Each structure stands twice: as C-alpha cells, then as structure tokens.
Amino acid sequence: MDISKFSDPDFDVKEWVNGALRLPKDSKTSVDAHASMLVMKLQLFIQEVNNVLEETGGQVVQSLPRILRDVEAVRQEALLLRDQMLVVKEDIKKVETETLHSMQRLVELDSVKTRMQDTQQALQEADNWATLVLDVEQVFETQDVDQISEKVIRMQQSLNVLHDVPDYEDRRKLLESLKNRLEALLSPKLITSFNNHNTIDAQRLVDVFKGMEREGRVKEYYIQCHKLCYLMYSSIISSGESPISDGSFLPSQSLSSISSVVCVSSER
Known part of the structure; x- marks a missing residue:
C-alpha cells in the first residue's frame, strides 16, 4: 500500500479510497475482505506514526528545559555585562x-614655576647690573x-629684563x-671699515651696534659714506681729472663690498 500520498498537500481521501479498493479483474479477493485488510494496515501505520510522534514529542519536551536554561544563562550574562559596562563608564x-x-593643577604649578624663574632671572640681572655699572667705567679707561x-651689551640685556623696576x-x-x-669710539672705526671695504671689521662692528639696539645708526653712517663717495666723485669730474684712474672713487664699487653687511643687519 502506497502511503506517500498522505503527505501530498493535495491529498484527496475519496480518490485514494477508490484507488485502494479497485481490484484487478482476475482477483479472487472480495471487496469487503480487501477493505478489511486495508483498514488493518492503516491502523498499523497509524500506530507506528503515533509511536514516532510520541518519541519525538518526548525528545522535544526533554530538550525544552535545557533551552530555557541556556536562554536564562544568556540573559543573566547580558545583565552582568550591562552592569560591568556601567561600572566602566563611571570609572x-x-x-x-x-x-x-x-591638569589644571599642573598648569597652575607651571605658572608659579615660570613666575619664580622670571623673578630669579630679574634678581640675577639686578645683581649683574650693579656689577656691570662698577666695571664699565674702569673698562672705558682702558679704551678697549x-x-x-x-x-654695554650685557647691560642692555639686563635692562631688558628689569623693565618693571x-x-x-x-x-x-x-x-x-x-x-x-x-658709539663715539666705534663710529670712526666703522666708517674706516666702510671706506676700506673691510667686511670682517664692518660685520663685527655692526654686531656691536645691533647688541646696543642701534642698528639704525649703522645705516646712517653707511649713507654718509656713500654721500661722501659721490661728492668726491663729482668733485673729480668737475675738476676734469679722470675718475677711474685707480678706481678709488667709483660710486658703484666703493661700498658694494659691505652693502650686504648693512642690509643683513637691517633685516635682523
């Protein structure tokens, strides 16, 4: 007996019964006997299906508590994780x-440290100033x-720190x-270095003027030398003499060798 049709979604009871009761023409079994045999077979199949259902149901029932326990365990772990995350957040x-x-405290301490260092430096410079004032007059006597x-440059540096005294x-x-x-001692030497095109001496003297914060005076002396050069050049031309016999009074050459020294000093 074919029972596969019972799982067919389009199963038709009447069609199946009529097909199952249809006997071959040469069959000697009566319809009633054949029907009784079919009923018995169906009962056996039903009993077998019931056994399978009962066994499967038992397995499902036995597995449910374990699933529920697993679900509960997962839920508890989730709650624990949530609590731990809250603790971490608070931490x-x-x-x-x-x-x-x-950090605010460190900033305050750094400010205090800076003020203390500034005060220490001011006190040191005040002491240096007093010493320098005593020394500078003696050094002036040496004309060195x-x-x-x-x-003088060190006194200028000290004064820059003592601006609030x-x-x-x-x-x-x-x-x-x-x-x-x-400056009265330096200016003749500076002009001489300009006229002699001595860039080494000029650079050294320019640095001194820079240390005294008098770079502008260097430019004034340079311009004076330049004017003098042109005046001498013009005087020679007016007298009819050759202005380039030895190249001494060429304005384009007389100060070109140290013009860069003055320009660099101005840019600083």
Missing part, C-alpha cells in the same frame, strides 16, 4: 574628572672697544649715555 568619568583637576662693547628710567638714561660714549 571613565571619574578618571576624566580627576585628570582634568590634575671689545671689552666696553661686551659690558622703579628706577628703570634712571637705568635707561645711564645706559644711553654709555651707548653714546661707546
């Missing part, structure tokens, strides 16, 4: 708060331009008078 907030406070320049103006006036005295 992060706490660390951020403490770090911010620490290099030593005088060193003292009560007697700043008196210190500034004293330094200006010393600068004027030093």
Whole structure:
C-alpha cells in the first residue's frame, strides 16, 4: 500500500479510497475482505506514526528545559555585562574628572614655576647690573672697544629684563649715555671699515651696534659714506681729472663690498 500520498498537500481521501479498493479483474479477493485488510494496515501505520510522534514529542519536551536554561544563562550574562559596562563608564568619568583637576593643577604649578624663574632671572640681572655699572667705567679707561662693547651689551640685556623696576628710567638714561660714549669710539672705526671695504671689521662692528639696539645708526653712517663717495666723485669730474684712474672713487664699487653687511643687519 502506497502511503506517500498522505503527505501530498493535495491529498484527496475519496480518490485514494477508490484507488485502494479497485481490484484487478482476475482477483479472487472480495471487496469487503480487501477493505478489511486495508483498514488493518492503516491502523498499523497509524500506530507506528503515533509511536514516532510520541518519541519525538518526548525528545522535544526533554530538550525544552535545557533551552530555557541556556536562554536564562544568556540573559543573566547580558545583565552582568550591562552592569560591568556601567561600572566602566563611571570609572571613565571619574578618571576624566580627576585628570582634568590634575591638569589644571599642573598648569597652575607651571605658572608659579615660570613666575619664580622670571623673578630669579630679574634678581640675577639686578645683581649683574650693579656689577656691570662698577666695571664699565674702569673698562672705558682702558679704551678697549671689545671689552666696553661686551659690558654695554650685557647691560642692555639686563635692562631688558628689569623693565618693571622703579628706577628703570634712571637705568635707561645711564645706559644711553654709555651707548653714546661707546658709539663715539666705534663710529670712526666703522666708517674706516666702510671706506676700506673691510667686511670682517664692518660685520663685527655692526654686531656691536645691533647688541646696543642701534642698528639704525649703522645705516646712517653707511649713507654718509656713500654721500661722501659721490661728492668726491663729482668733485673729480668737475675738476676734469679722470675718475677711474685707480678706481678709488667709483660710486658703484666703493661700498658694494659691505652693502650686504648693512642690509643683513637691517633685516635682523
């Protein structure tokens, strides 16, 4: 007996019964006997299906508690993970708060350190100033331009730090008078270096003027030399003499060798 048709979605009971009761023409079995045999076979199949269903159902029932336990375990783990994440979040907030406070404290300490360093430097420069004032007059007596320049430049550096002291103006006036005295010693040497095209001496003297914060005076001396060169050149032309017999008074050449020194000093 073919029972595969029972699983057919389009199963038709009447069609199946009529087909199952149809006997061959040469069959000697009666329809009633054949029907009884079919009923018995169906009962056996039904019993077998019931057994299978009962066994499968039992397995399903037995597996349900384990599935439920697994689901509950997953739920508990999810809750635990959520709690742990909340704790981590709070820890992060706490660390951020403490770090911010620490950073603010570090900034305050750095400001205090900077002010202390500035104060220390100011005190050192004040002490240096007093020492330099005593030394500079003695050095002026020696007429040693290099030593005088060193003292005056160091006094300028000290004064730049002591700009907030009560007697700043008196210190500034004293330094200006010393600068004027030093410039009176340096200017002839500077002009000579310009006229002789001595770039080494010119550069050294220009650096001294720069240290005194008088770069503008270098340009004035340079312009004076340039004017003098042109005046001498014009005088020679007016007298009818050759202006280039020895190349001494060519304006395009007389100061070209040190013009770059003055330009570089101005750019600084």
